[in-house]
Amino acid sequence: MIEMSLPSINFSLCNRCGQCVSQCPENALVMTGQGPAFTDPVNCTYCGTCEHLCPTGAIRAPLYVSWRAN
Ligand code: SF4
Numbered sequence: 792m793i794e795m796s797l798p799s800i801n802f803s804l805c806n807r808c809g810q811c812v813s814q815c816p817e818n819a820l821v822m823t824g825q826g827p828a829f830t831d832p833v834n835c836t837y838c839g840t841c842e843h844l845c846p847t848g849a850i851r852a853p854l855y856v857s858w859r860a861n
């Protein structure tokens with residue numbers, strides 16, 4: 792089973808600077824009137840670049856660690 796995660800975007804924090812859109816290595820984002828949106832979500836590799844460069848913390852790509860006890 793393939794599970795896909797996408798960065799979350801908090802539009803109330805986004806100032807629409809466009810850095811995440813212009814710097815995404817996969818061109819997965821496009822700017823809209825509300826803020827960035829995913830053009831083709833399957834292109835997102837969850838690399839975290841957008842989170843790293845966002846000046847307001849509006850886009851987040853957190854990593855979670857989970858484990859299973861056998
Ligand atoms: S996590 Fe990486 S590939 Fe996905 S939208 Fe952000 S910069 Fe682009």
Ligand code: SF4
Pocket residue numbers: 800804805806807808809810811812826827844845846847848849850
């Ligand atoms: S980098 Fe952050 S503030 Fe700038 S457009 Fe993207 S989400 Fe919004």
